[in-house]
Amino acid sequence: MNPQEPLLMTVRALMQVLDASDPATRGHSLRVSRYALRVARELGVPAGDYSAIELGSLLHDIGRSAALHDVLHQPRPLDAGERAVIQTHPSIGWEILKDIPGMKDAAEIVLSHHERPDVSSRVTRCRSVRGS
Numbered sequence: 001m002n003p004q005e006p007l008l009m010t011v012r013a014l015m016q017v018l019d020a021s022d023p024a025t026r027g028h029s030l031r032v033s034r035y036a037l038r039v040a041r042e043l044g045v046p047a048g049d050y051s052a053i054e055l056g057s058l059l060h061d062i063g064r065s066a067a068l069h070d071v072l073h074q075p076r077p078l079d080a081g082e083r084a085v086i087q088t089h090p091s092i093g094w095e096i097l098k099d100i101p102g103m104k105d106a107a108e109i110v111l112s113h114h115e116r117p118d119v120s121s122r123v124t125r126c127r128s129v130r131g132s
């Protein structure tokens with residue numbers, strides 16, 4: 001058994017509970033992790049990286065779920081300020097995970113999950129959050 005498997009099983013279960021609290025996100029984290037692993041295999045990513053990819057993809061919206069519940073569950077459309085707050089969820093997730101032993105790579109995935117390869121401003125913003 002992969003030594004990370006108990007951690008992965010725990011995170012899968014917790015994310016199912018978290019996702020289930022909102023009908024709009026039910027199953028989202030598990031689906032994203034399955035797609036991420038499928039893409040990683042297709043791209044030839046080394047199998048040793050799969051645990052970090054699964055953890056990062058399972059937890060990619062943890063910042064959104066953990067810190068922004070009240071903003072997300074407004075009974076009206078979000079205003080510009082609220083949308084700006086929501087856009088901080090990758091860095092909130094990174095802050096939650098970055099100091100947990102063994103979670104550095106997963107935290108990097110969480111931080112960068114809304115980045116696009118051709119949008120340097122978002123990459124720069126993530127670098128400034130990380131301090132590198």
Ligand SMILES: [Fe+2]
Pocket residue numbers: 060061064089113114
């Ligand atoms: Fe997200």
